[in-house]
């Protein structure tokens with residue numbers, strides 16, 4: 001069976017008038033179907049670049065990326081992208097914002113409209129369908145962005161720090177909602193975060209990157225006892241803190257510190 005995502009020996013150089021930046025050097029990894037993987041690492045280590053290449057928004061300088069066995073040559077509805085900012089259009093209602101991907105791809109049927117409403121219902125947003133984004137909280141808006149991403153039924157979701165602008169409680173609630181939803185729909189996901197505990201709590205596997213140039217430093221399989229429960233409960237499992245410390249150390253963190 002094909003891997004959901006295969007990043008093969010990818011190198012990315014950004015060239016501007018001032019300089020050339022080696023953003024990613026010879027990076028290779030694969031994500032299995034249905035797997036939830038997190039990429040973590042300090043700012044500038046190439047996380048967003050990796051997602052942009054998988055999404056087909058930029059072509060790698062060297063190397064190839066495959067999604068479901070096919071080489072990525074440009075953007076495709078098979079890949080959904082969710083960002084830190086929700087980018088909802090202020091003049092469109094929640095329902096119309098959620099359906100925009102379908103509208104752009106020219107696939108917004110009556111049936112699909114019903115599906116969008118069903119997704120909004122699953123996210124507890126149905127009664128806000130005729131509201132405008134400004135009338136919703138940050139967490140609700142991110143839920144709308146999630147519906148918008150799921151509405152086109154992508155095989156893979158790329159999540160670039162989708163919770164980092166939210167308050168802590170909202171973030172914890174959304175982590176559970178996202179994991180629960182993606183599991184039920186058997187989606188493959190790649191999350192970028194610089195929150196180690198979020199990465200452990202949500203993922204099956206954590207890939208730690210290092211900067212200058214961006215490379216894989218180390219990968220950690222999350223033990224079953226931690227990855228089976230939803231993120232909130234995962235944080236209370238034995239072994240969670242030990243794994244946190246192992247990953248923290250890869251960042252050059254001080255292991256004697258109280259964390």
Ligand code: ADP
Pocket residue numbers: 014015016021022023041042043044045046047048049050214
């Ligand atoms: P991260 O998401 O991990 O913070 P990025 O992928 O955004 O990292 O950036 C990796 C490196 O590439 C950084 O040094 C950044 O300055 C550089 N970079 C990113 N995008 C561009 C661009 N469009 N042009 C030039 N340099 C870029």
Ligand code: MG
Pocket residue numbers: 047048049
């Ligand atoms: Mg980034």
